Amino acid sequence: MYQAQYWVELQALKAHVCYLSLYQLKSEAYERWIGIILAVASSSSIAGWVIWQQYAFVWACFIAGSQVISVVYKFLPFKERIKPLRAAGIELGLLADEAERCWFDVAQGELTEKQINEKRFDIRKRKSAIMQSAFNGMVIPEDEPLMKKAEDHMRKYFKSHYPELSND
Structure with missing residues (x-):
């Protein structure tokens, strides 16, 4: 029973690592695209104003919008x-x-149930400490499609490294 609980804890930890990585990539992509939009807006707005004077209102709105984005950003x-x-x-x-x-020690029966349980709770405690230290109370929202993707990554990882234990 405690071996199975450790295995589940290990999988949850790996999924969490994958989720943070995917969330980081998504956040960096947002930051990059907003930066690109702001750069294009500031660089092209003057040129666009000169080229399309008949659409002056559109360009004025575009410039105003980019200013709002740069402040809200x-x-x-x-x-x-x-x-x-x-x-x-x-x-x-x-x-x-x-x-x-x-x-390995858990799976081979090298540890007692009490030792396995202690190791499992040590993982949880250290995970919480890492998250608290890094985010200092900041909350990371759960993005359900991203979480499913992270869980898929985790399953693929364990299926390739521990095919005898993977459940399809």
Whole structure:
């Protein structure tokens, strides 16, 4: 029973590592696209104004919109999460590797049920400490499609590394 619980904890940790990585990539993509839009808006707005004087109102709206985006952009939460996502992802990845390394002893029956349970709760405690340290109370929203993708990555990982244990 405790072996199965450790295995589930290990899978959940790996899925969490995958989720943070995918969330980081998504946040960086948002930041990149907003930066591109703002750069294009500021670079082309003057040229566009000269070229299409008959659409002056459209260009004025475009410029005003880009100004609003540039002000609001500073307050968007994904930008603030990128650096902590990187740090937490690395730390949780190391924890996942350590937990996976310990899986051998768990699977081979080298540890008592009490020791397995202690290791499982140690993983949880360290995971919480890593998240608290990186995010300092900031909440990461759950993106359901991204979570499903992270779980798929986790299943593929364990299926390729532990085919005898993987459930299809």
